[in-house]
Amino acid sequence: MELLESALAKIQPLDEALLAQAQAKLDNKTKPQGSLGLLEDMARRYAAITGDLTPKIGRKVIFTFAGDHGIVEEGVSLFPKEVTPQMVLNFLRGGAGVNVLARHAGAEVRVVDVGVDYDFEPTEGLIINKIAKGTRNFAKGSAMTREEAVAAIEVGIALADRAKAEGIAMVGTGEMGIGNTSPSSAIIAAFAGCSVREVTHRGTGIGDQALEHKIKVIQAGLDLNRPNPEDPLDVLSKVGGLEIAGIAGLVLGAAANRIPVVVDGFISTAGALIACEMHPNVKEYIFAAHNSVEIGHQMMLQRIGAKPILDLQLRLGEGTGAALAMALIEAGVKVLNEMATFEEAGVASS
Secondary structure (H helix, E strand, C coil), X not given: CHHHHHHHHHCCCCCHHHHHHHHHHHHCECCCCCCCHHHHHHHHHHHHHHCCCCCCCCCEEEEEEEECCHHHHHCCCCCCCCHHHHHHHHHHHXXXXXXXXXXXXXXXXXXXXXXXXXXXXXXXXEEECCCCCCCCCCCCCCCCCHHHHHHHHHHHHHHHHHHHHHCCCEEEEEEECCCCHHHHHHHHHHHHCCCHHHHXXXXXXXXXXXXXXXXXXXXXXXXXXXXXXXXXXXXXXHHCCHHHHHHHXXXXXXXXXXXXXXXXXXXXXXXXXXXXXXXXXXXXXXEECECCCCCHHHHHHHHHCCCCCECCCCCCCCCHHHHXXXXXXXXXXXXXXXXXEHHHHCCCCC
């Protein structure tokens, strides 16, 4: 718990004075005030997060966390769990959606094995920090021990600490884990106290009958485990996932290190939600990449008070939405850094 407790102790609210100074700088650019809308909001927050009114927008890294899920035994996914390691290998070859969009955005992809039921050979681009070979079936008991959940969180925190030491300017979250929409639905249902039906969708594309079965399985897991919404670690360990825990840790570590963190879709936001429930100031460091097609995602975003940057009907995960949003955040920061002031351009301000 030492690394987790240290990260939590370091997280501070954003400096309101810095936010105001960044806005004043934007207001003096050669444009009507507020005319670049959300780009200005992103630039202002980016400056306040980094503590720099001329913030750097250099290296960008998407951490794609991978883990397997015991709940797949219940037939909640269209694909077998063997697809998880197959897709990890696809990431490492550069052939997945996240690789294509990260290249487009000028970001690096690092794959993190935090819980895949497969033994990978060490290779470039793969970080092996396996806590367990997948979670247990939360329809039959707790998905993880509390110790496993903490260990997976600390994997993410350590990666954020390393990113800070490397001078990485912005990090993004991604994931791979067959069955992981089920724990994500369980997590938001546990915190929000809503019905499972309200937050559960088709994941990889299951039909109506399979969706009904999935809802029943998730509800049975919640009824059996009774996760305590006042204790985020209890929710995570009982119905969560190892990759979700790793993402929670990366988000916590990013906030502790004042690194802007771009959170992808439904599963990534489940991790970010755990982080926000652990420390209320974390939400100030998060950029929500997009609004997922998964119906539970909007409730997650509302709970953490995040407005999605994009709405492209995405539901792939991996960090694809984060890659796209990173490019827009970068554009906003370039406006702050590079756009001429009225005085510099010789333009009358009023």
